[in-house]
Amino acid sequence: MPDTNRGDTPLYSTTAETLLALGSNGETGLTGSEAKNRLDQHGPNEVPEEKRHPLLRFLKKFWGLSAWMIELIALLSVALHKQADLLVAVLLLVINAILSFLQEQRASAAVAALRRQLNVTARVLRDGTWQTAAARTLTIGDIVRIRAGDFVPADLQLIDGVLQTDESALTGESHEVERTINEALYAGATVRRGEGTGVVVATGARTYFGRTTELVASAHPKLHVEEVVARVVRWLLAIVGILVALTLVVSYIKGLPLLDTLPIALVLLMSAVPVALPVMFTVSMALGSMELSRRGVLITQLSAIEDAATMDVLCADKTGTLTTNQLSLRRVEPLHGFSEGDVLQTAAFASNEANADPIDLAFLRAAKERGVGSADARIVSFQPFSAATRRTESIVVLGGRTMRCVKGALRTIAETAGLDAVAIAELEGRANKEARNGVRVMAVARADDEGALALLGLAYLYDAPRPDSRRLIDELRLLGIRVKMLTGDALPVARAIADVLGLGTIVRAPDLHIALQEAQERGTEMAEDADGFAEVFPEDKFLVVKRLQAAGHVVGMTGDGVNDAPALRQAEVGIAVSGASDVAKGAASAVLTHEGLVDIIDLVKSGRAIYQRVLTWIVNKISRTILKAGFVVLAFLATGQFVISALGMVLLVFMTDFVKIALATDRVRPSEHPETWNIGPLVKVAVALGLLMLAEALALLAYGWHRFALGDGGGRLQTFAFQTLLFFALFSILSVRERRAFWASRPSMLLASALVADAVVGALIGIHGLAELRPLPIAQSLLIATVAGVLVLGPNDLLKTSLTERALKRLRKLSPEKQ
Incomplete structure (x- = not known):
């Protein structure tokens, strides 16, 4: 049953x-x-x-x-x-x-x-x-x-x-x-x-x-950009709220009907709300994720793209990331009268093809090529490698006899086989000599029936560095990211590989533990100064990440095993490499489908590009909110009239937000340095640009007021103000999208089309009018567009370039840190 x-x-x-x-x-x-x-x-x-x-x-x-x-x-x-x-x-x-x-x-x-x-x-x-x-x-x-x-x-x-x-x-x-x-x-x-x-x-x-x-774990932590934008919007709402309150008080004193004032007040408040940001950010992240997927990076958490922009240290697993993860058996050294065939056959019996472990596959492949396997062998049990035992072990029945087959770390197997300290030291001497050339040495032992375990010999394995690893490490350095190699190999092997990759100081993970026991500061300093760690256990990776974060770094971590999960989860950018276990993928925020570092470079550049787009939105939002709210309120205080209707303000909000959504597709130049969300200096640039445009727009309105008699009624004032704010906004987007001079790069086709479409719609409203927005002479519309374009793309752009350059220099002096 x-x-x-x-x-x-x-x-x-x-x-x-x-x-x-x-x-x-x-x-x-x-x-x-x-x-x-x-x-x-x-x-x-x-x-x-x-x-x-x-x-x-x-x-x-x-x-x-x-x-x-x-x-x-x-x-x-x-x-x-x-x-x-x-x-x-x-x-x-x-x-x-x-x-x-x-x-x-x-x-x-x-x-x-x-x-x-x-x-x-x-x-x-x-x-x-x-x-x-x-x-x-x-x-x-x-x-x-x-x-x-x-x-x-x-x-x-x-x-x-x-x-x-x-x-x-x-x-x-x-x-x-x-x-x-x-x-x-x-x-x-x-x-x-x-x-x-x-x-x-x-x-x-x-x-x-x-x-x-x-x-697949799909955690959705609160993004840093959300906190930054929320802080900016709170300040904007506070500023606009004060201006709106001032407007309502003055309206009350002048006896203006509340129903005439309230729509304008509502639209002013709406201008401080990030209407377009959720869509722009979602589209930007989705497009970035799709582009990364085509390049071999699968994003499991949106925070990965954001944090990749600020990452300044990458802790990289040697195997499979810096090396090919294609172990090959260089040679076999039999001991005590055993043959190479004995060593290789026993090592193959102590391997399991179903696990797809690189070491096991290397022995199985070599045994098959040399014809030393046996189809008659029956595997009774198999114990996989673990950090605790440092070996694999199987019980095999072959030709009526039962064998215990073991392979693993030299000292562990030698001690289990009963070798004395002198013999072990002599074997380790040979192993260390090979290790200086980057060769990994494993011991193979066997026990027949109930007999004692005998050491059969040594096997020499080599995992060559990937041909492009050194170039990619150099490219990451140019991006301001320092690569630290983490490996479980002995120190001589790690140093040999590090020399090929152009890495400097490699220290033992146990030495880091000793330094931390003496003083936390000393351990943190060692973690910062070293270019890599040898003899690393999985739990050591978590420790390295914690120490680097304690020093203020934004850390990326690669891993593939179940024991790597804590480090992958702890790192701001946890990266599961190609062939990683499901647990590692679940803990990571990005999954690579190709081996090596090339996908990580794409992740960094994509993150920095999205950062630049969001930064453009923030600078634009601040400067334009100051322009719109200040223009309406100050003009009202000066003239006693609302120079733009609620309809005109609503049109402005949505027409320009349509353009800002298109920023998600804009061409941007990723920074050569890790970014930071300490954007105070750039906020000051935005405030300066907003105040400058406000003064220029009010001056243009004053000219139109006296030159074209806009105060005489007829709705022309509202149209003049609408076009003034619209063209200042459009040219401002064109200027602010580029940190250098506005002509240094072309906008994306979608952004350029959105800008042109808005300009055409704005011009048509000026020519034909809409509701209370009455038609303007074409010459006045051309004057507004020309003055806005000349000022924003001329002196304003020069000021923006100068102020931004200073702000970026200040930001580069700030250490990237989590906010």
């Missing part, structure tokens, strides 16, 4: 019964056609994502601070019987909702595409061979291999192996649970130690966990 597991599929008391019931073979797995048929029958191994109806998401665009203000203006227009104002307000509300909805749809599609690329993979036995496949393609009856660092991809029943699993995602309890033969493993659990083989008994929504699409 079957038992019932916590999923929907019956679980028999033994895997033999389960395999029979499911029509599966534990030795060969399913055939490809069987797997396809079952997948068609049971569906993919995933839970359908619950999606909100598009109509509900569209209607939500009419809910929020900006939408409420426009809706209130529409209601006031009804109360004041201003039908034209009502029509324009409603049109703007609908157009803004449509544009925002379409952009979010585009961003959502980008995120969904990234999510599909981040699906968990599994090692599955099909047609008698082990294959790597997406977890969503698993089906009932599949034979799956799992090991430390994996998420359990479906509900399984163990055929062999002993595992320690973390089921906190299912139960909320964080302690480890041991699972062994015939017991169930549930989708969503994490394998902490051990390895084993299991048969899939439930998939997708039928599993106990039922959430395989959530296996």
Whole structure:
């Protein structure tokens, strides 16, 4: 009789019964056609994502601070019987909702595409061979291999192996649970130690966990830019609030009707609200993520792109990042009368192909090439490498005899085999000589039947540095990022590789522990000064990251194993390298699909480009809010009239916000230095530009007031003020987008098109009028556009370039730090 597991599929008391019931073979797995048929029958191994109806998401665009203000203006227009104002307000509300909805749809599609690329993979036995496949393609009856660092991809029943699993995602309890033969493993659990083989008994929504699409961690921490923008907007709202209060008081003293004043006050407050930022930032991040995915970087947390802009230290794993991760067996040195074949065969028996471990694969490949394997051998048990044991071990039955086959660290294996200190020292001397050339030495031992373990010999492995690693390290240095190599290799091996890569001082991780015990400051100083660490255990990576952060650095960390997860999570930019375990991917904020550092360089440049776009938005927002609010209020105090209507201000807000959304696509030049969110100096630049434009716009209005008799009524004053603010804003965007002179780079096609479209619409409103915005003579419109363009792109741009250069120099003196 079957038992019932916590999923929907019956679980028999033994895997033999389960395999029979499911029509599966534990030795060969399913055939490809069987797997396809079952997948068609049971569906993919995933839970359908619950999606909100598009109509509900569209209607939500009419809910929020900006939408409420426009809706209130529409209601006031009804109360004041201003039908034209009502029509324009409603049109703007609908157009803004449509544009925002379409952009979010585009961003959502980008995120969904990234999510599909981040699906968990599994090692599955099909047609008698082990294959790597997406977890969503698993089906009932599949034979799956799992090991430390994996998420359990479906509900399984163990055929062999002993595992320690973390089921906190299912139960909320964080302690480890041991699972062994015939017991169930549930989708969503994490394998902490051990390895084993299991048969899939439930998939997708039928599993106990039922959430395989959530296996990749998708934390959404508050972004630094959100804090910076929130702080800026609070200040702008405070300034505009004071100006609005002043306007209301003066209006009351002059006896102006409240219903005439309130719409203007509302629009002024709305001008301080970041209407376009959420869409611009979402689109910018989504486009950046998609571009990075095409270059081999999958983003799991938005904070990765942002923090990559400020990262100034990268701690890089040697294996697979700085080296090829293609270990080759250089030679075998047999001892005590054993042959090379004995050493190589034993090392191969102590390896497991299903684990895809580079060391195991190197021995298996060499044994196959030299024909020293044996098809008759039967592996009874296999214990994978762990930092605690520093070896792999298997029990093998061959030709009627039982052998214990071991390979691992030289001193560990030699001591286990009973060698004395003199013999061990002599062997280590040979190993150290090879290590100075970057060669890694492993010991191989065997025990026949119940006999003592005998050391058979030494095996020399080499993992060559990637041909492009040194060039890429130099390129990262030019970007202001210092690379620190982390490796578990002995100090001589680490120094040999460091010499090839152009890295300097390499120290032992144990020495860092000693320094920290003596004084925390000394340990932190050692972490900063060293170019790399040798003899690193996984927990040492976490320590290095913490020490560098304590010194004020923004740290990137690469890793691939389950034990790297704490360091990946701690680092601001946690990067799971190609071939990383599922746990490492879950802890990281970015996942590489190519080996090496080239993808990291793309991540840094993309982060810095997005930083520049956001910075452009912030500078523009501050300067234009000062211009609009100051212009309306000061002109009102000087003339006693509102020089621009609520309709004109609403048009300005949305026309210029449309342009600012296009900033997400703008061409930018990434900085050659790590960025910082200590943007105080650049905020001062924005304030200076805003005050200068305010003075120029008021001067132009004063000229028009006296030269064209704008105060005589007829609505020309509102049109003149509308075009003045519009053209100053458009030329300001063109200037501020470039830190150097405005002509140093071309805007993107979309941004240029948006600027031209706004200018054309503004000109047409001036020619034909709109509601209370009465037509102006073409000569006056040309005068406004010419004066705004000459001033903003002339003296203002020169001042901007000078002030920005000083501000950037000050920012470079500031150490990047988390805000």
